Amino acid sequence: MPDSRPTLLLTRPIAQSRRFAAAFAARFGEDWPVLIAPMQQIVALAPAVPQAREVIFTSENAVVPLQALSPAAGRRAWCVGARTAAAAAQTGFAPVAGPGDAAALAKAILAARPTGPLLLARGAHQAFDIAAKLNAAGIETFSAQVYAQEARPLSAGGLALLAGMTPVLVPLFSPRSARLFAEAAANAGAPLRIAAISPATARVCVKLGSAMVETAAQPEAESMLDALARLMAG
Incomplete structure (x- = not known):
């Protein structure tokens, strides 16, 4: 059967994305679908x-x-x-x-x-x-x-996720990261579930219209995981 769970899309530089993916797996399970597609280097x-x-x-x-x-x-x-x-x-x-x-x-x-x-x-x-x-x-x-x-375009795999029907979980760690992602996701068909590290980051996501946005209580990885948990439960 196809996996119906949301896919976690990580757009941070590769080292930070891998570290967050490991923390996500430790909390939510090793088999969760994850795509690392850095939009900054x-x-x-x-x-x-x-x-x-x-x-x-x-x-x-x-x-x-x-x-x-x-x-x-x-x-x-x-x-x-x-x-x-x-x-x-x-x-x-x-x-x-x-x-x-x-x-x-x-x-x-x-x-x-x-x-x-x-x-x-x-x-x-x-x-x-x-x-x-x-x-x-x-x-x-x-x-x-x-x-x-340095900004990088979203990968072909990331664009395919956004064009699909399965919800996509996207943690965003700065206003600039949010701006870069918002540009790439302007015409996304997939339901977007965004965890923002700060109110300033969340405000950038307003331009994505129907996206669900949760703001982390603290600017730290554990609070971002909490925000993702709320999005998965909602």
């Missing part, structure tokens, strides 16, 4: 990096590119969440794990009032400009784009 860059006492990471994707350009050597690294903090620790930084999103991390840094300058290692696309927030509050913060998130 992470490419390391090599810009000139300003001198700074401490660093800020709002994505784990920035850790290795920065470490290749500027030594870790136990420097304090303000990290958006636990996974980014773990990546920073592995490369030699002394991480401080934040609460999960850049705006909340900015508040934590402001409360600590570190002596600048700080360096934000970032990608080309930001949902929240943490450097601007800190500079406005008097904490000197430089910014260096150490990686790019």
Whole structure:
């Protein structure tokens, strides 16, 4: 018999998609239909990096590119969440794990009032400009784009899923990811069940019309799995 369950469609870069697929399988079963079809690719860059006492990471994707350009050597690294903090620790930084999103991390840094300058290692696309927030509050913060998130078209397999009749589960982890997916899914025939990591991400999905959207309670993988569970039950 054909599998009538929704298919999980993962559009993050390949490493993050595989990790989330493993977490999904651990919770919902190894035999669940899953398609990994990345719509972004992470490419390391090599810009000139300003001198700074401490660093800020709002994505784990920035850790290795920065470490290749500027030594870790136990420097304090303000990290958006636990996974980014773990990546920073592995490369030699002394991480401080934040609460999960850049705006909340900015508040934590402001409360600590570190002596600048700080360096934000970032990608080309930001949902929240943490450097601007800190500079406005008097904490000197430089910014260096150490990686790019290059857009990729949805794969033929992904397009076939969207053209079908079986519901598709789609976790989206940033407003940009949501924009890229919304463009690819503009004429989708399949029922879409979208888990959004933030209200800003969910707002982008409004353009998909009839899609069911659940927003994660916290910007973390476990809350995204909770949101997917609600969509599967609905």
